[in-house]
Amino acid sequence: MRKQSRITKILATVIMLGVGILFITPLLWMISSSLKMNREVFAVEFHWIPEVIQWKNYKTVLTSKSIPMMTMFWNSFYLAVVDILGQVLFCSLAAYAFAIIPFKGKDFVFLLLLAATMIPGQATMIPKFMMFKWMGLYNTHWSLILPGWLSIGSIFLLRQFNMKIPRDLVEAARVDGASHFQIWLRIMIPLTKTALTSIAILAFINSWDNFLGPLIYLTKKELFTVSLGVNMYSAGADADRMHLVMTASTLSILPILLFFAICQKQFVEGIATSGVKG
Amino acid sequence: MQTKKIGTINEQKRRDTITAWLFLAPTLISFGAFVVFPVFFSAFLSFTQWDFISGISSIKFVGIRNFVKMFQDEEVINALKNTFIYTVTIVPISLCVSLVVAYMLNDKVHFKKTIRMMFFIPYISNTVALATVFKGLFRSDGPINMVLRDLGVSELPQWFSDPNLAKLPIIILAIWTGIGYQMLIYLAALQDVPTELYEAAEIDGASPLKRFLKVTIPLISPSTFYLLVVRTIAVFKLFSSVKIMSGSSSERISTTLVLEIYRAAFGEYEFGYASAMSWVLFAIILMVTLVQMWGQKKWVHY
Numbered sequence: 135m136r137k138q139s140r141i142t143k144i145l146a147t148v149i150m151l152g153v154g155i156l157f158i159t160p161l162l163w164m165i166s167s168s169l170k171m172n173r174e175v176f177a178v179e180f181h182w183i184p185e186v187i188q189w190k191n192y193k194t195v196l197t198s199k200s201i202p203m204m205t206m207f208w209n210s211f212y213l214a215v216v217d218i219l220g221q222v223l224f225c226s227l228a229a230y231a232f233a234i235i236p237f238k239g240k241d242f243v244f245l246l247l248l249a250a251t252m253i254p255g256q257a258t259m260i261p262k263f264m265m266f267k268w269m270g271l272y273n274t275h276w277s278l279i280l281p282g283w284l285s286i287g288s289i290f291l292l293r294q295f296n297m298k299i300p301r302d303l304v305e306a307a308r309v310d311g312a313s314h315f316q317i318w319l320r321i322m323i324p325l326t327k328t329a330l331t332s333i334a335i336l337a338f339i340n341s342w343d344n345f346l347g348p349l350i351y352l353t354k355k356e357l358f359t360v361s362l363g364v365n366m367y368s369a370g371a372d373a374d375r376m377h378l379v380m381t382a383s384t385l386s387i388l389p390i391l392l393f394f395a396i397c398q399k400q401f402v403e404g405i406a407t408s409g410v411k412g
Numbered sequence: 413m414q415t416k417k418i419g420t421i422n423e424q425k426r427r428d429t430i431t432a433w434l435f436l437a438p439t440l441i442s443f444g445a446f447v448v449f450p451v452f453f454s455a456f457l458s459f460t461q462w463d464f465i466s467g468i469s470s471i472k473f474v475g476i477r478n479f480v481k482m483f484q485d486e487e488v489i490n491a492l493k494n495t496f497i498y499t500v501t502i503v504p505i506s507l508c509v510s511l512v513v514a515y516m517l518n519d520k521v522h523f524k525k526t527i528r529m530m531f532f533i534p535y536i537s538n539t540v541a542l543a544t545v546f547k548g549l550f551r552s553d554g555p556i557n558m559v560l561r562d563l564g565v566s567e568l569p570q571w572f573s574d575p576n577l578a579k580l581p582i583i584i585l586a587i588w589t590g591i592g593y594q595m596l597i598y599l600a601a602l603q604d605v606p607t608e609l610y611e612a613a614e615i616d617g618a619s620p621l622k623r624f625l626k627v628t629i630p631l632i633s634p635s636t637f638y639l640l641v642v643r644t645i646a647v648f649k650l651f652s653s654v655k656i657m658s659g660s661s662s663e664r665i666s667t668t669l670v671l672e673i674y675r676a677a678f679g680e681y682e683f684g685y686a687s688a689m690s691w692v693l694f695a696i697i698l699m700v701t702l703v704q705m706w707g708q709k710k711w712v713h714y
Contacts, residue, residue, distance in 0.1 A: 258450035
C-alpha cells in the first residue's frame with residue numbers, strides 16, 4: 135500500500151512536470167526564436183537550439199532608433215513605481231479611515247465605492263480621454279498615473295488588514311496623544327507590510343501589463359511603454375522580422391520574471407489575497 | 413464639569429471626522445474625477461452625436477438613436493456573439509483545468525513549488541507579448557501548423573483568416589494565462605478542506621473520484637463561484653489579445669465590445685455612439701454580477 139502510493143506520487147510528478155513543460159512551451163519557443171536569425175524562425179526544418187546563438191538581436195532591439203525600447207523600458211518602470219507609491223499611500227490612508235476612524239457617512243461612502251467596482255474602466259475611457267485633452271494631460275504620463283492611483287480593491291484589502299490590528303493598540307496610542315496620522319505612519323504601515331507588498335506587486339503587474347491606457351492616451355514615441363513597443367514590433371512592418379519581434383517580447387517579460395524570481399513567496403501570497411489582473 | 417466633558421468628546425468627534433475626510437480626500441477626488449463624472453458624462457453622451465474634434469458646441473442630441481443603431485450594427489451584434497462564445501468556452505474550460513492542476517499540485521507530487529511556478533508564469537507575463545507570441549505560433553507557416561503537417565494534416569488551417577477558427581487562438585491564450593491565478597485560488601481553498609473529512613469518506617469506502625466529487629467540489633464551491641464572477645467579467649473586458657491577434661488580415665472576425673468601443677471612439681471619432689456601447693457593456697457586466705449574486709445563494713455550499 136505504502137509502496138504503491140510512492141510509485142503513484144512519482145508517476146504523478148512525471149506527468150505534471152511534463153504538462154508543466156508543455157505549458158511553458160510557447161515561452162520557450164519565444165526565447166528560442168529571439169536568439170535565431172529571421173529565416174530560422176519559421177524554417178521548414180525546426181530546431182529548438184539556434185544554429186548560431188544571435189545575442190546581437192538583443193542589442194539590435196535595445197538600440198533601435200525607430201522603436202526606442204530603452205526609453206520605453208524606463209517609462210514602464212518608473213510608471214510602475216509611481217503607481218505603486220501612489221496606491222500604497224492613498225489606499226492605505228483611505229483604508230485607515232474606513233477601518234479605524236469613526237465618522238458620519240462612513241457606511242454610505244464605503245457602499246458607494248463598493249458599488250463602483252462594478253463599473254468597468256473601459257466603460258469610462260471616453261470621458262477620461264476628453265478630460266485629459268481639456269486639462270492638457272493628453273500625451274503626458276499623468277493620464278496613466280492619476281487614474282492608476284485609485285484602486286478600490288486595494289482599499290478593501292487594506293481595510294480588512296487594518297481591522298485585524300488589535301483596537302487596544304490604536305486606543306493606547308490615542309491616549310498617549312498620538313494623532314491618527316502618526317498612528318497610521320508608525321503602527322499601521324509597519325503592521326500591514328504583507329498587505330502593502332501584495333498591493334505593490336499587483337500594481338506592478340497591472341501597470342506593466344496596461345495596454346489600452348497607453349494606446350489611447352499616448353501618441354509620442356518617447357512616452358511609449360513597453361507594451362506599446364512590443365505592439366509596434368508586432369503590428370508594424372517589423373512583423374516580417376519575427377526574430378526581433380520575439381526578442382522584444384522576451385525583453386518585455388523578463389523584468390516581471392526577474393521580479394518574480396526574487397520575491398516569489400510575496401508574489402504568490404500577494405496574488406492569492408488581492409485581485410485579478412486586468 | 414459634565415458639559416466640559418461632553419464638549420471635549422464632541423470636539424474629538426469633529427476632529428476625527430475632519431481627519432477621516434482628509435485621509436479619504438485623494439481617493440474621493442480621484443473617484444469623482446475618474447469614475448463618477450465619466451459615468452454620468454458618458455451616459456449623457458450616449459444620447460448624442462458628437463465627433464469630439466469640432467468642440468462642445470457641435471454636440472447634437474439624438475435621443476435613443478445610438479441604441480437603435482447598435483442593435484442593427486452587424487459589428488456590435490458580432491461582438492456580442494463573440495463575447496458569448498468566449499465566455500462559454502474560456503470560463504468553464506479554464507476553471508476545470510485549474511481545479512485539476514491545483515488538485516494534483518496540492519500534495520500529490522514532488523517538486524510542488526517548481527511545477528506550480530511553471531503554471532504561474534504565463535499569468536504574470538505581459539499580455540501584449542504573449543499575444544504576439546501566439547500570433548507567431550498560429551501563423552500559417554508557424555509551429556502549430558508544422559506539428560499538424562507532421563501529424564499528416566493535408567489542408568493546414570489559416571487560423572486568423574478563417575472565420576470558424578479565428579477565435580480559437582484568443583480562447584486558448586485566455587485559458588492559458590488564467591490558469592496560474594485560478595490554480596492559486598484553488599490551492600488556497602483545497603488547503604482549507606479539513607483532512608478529517610477525507611478520512612471519514614475513505615473509511616466509508618468512497619473511491620478517490622467519489623471523494624473528489626462529493627467532498628472536495630462542494631467544499632471549494634465558494635472559490636469556484638468567486639472565480640466564475642471574476643473570470644466572466646474579465647472575458648467581457650477582453651481587449652489586448654484580440655487587438656494584437658486580429659490584425660488587418662482577420663478584420664473584425666473575433667472582435668469584442670471593448671474593441672468596438674475603441675474603434676468607434678478613437679478610430680471613427682463617434683464619441684456618442686461609442687459611449688452608448690460603453691453603457692451596454694456596463695449594463696451587461698452589472699447583469700452578470702447580479703445573476704451570479706443570485707445564483708450564489710442557490711448552489712454554493714458553505
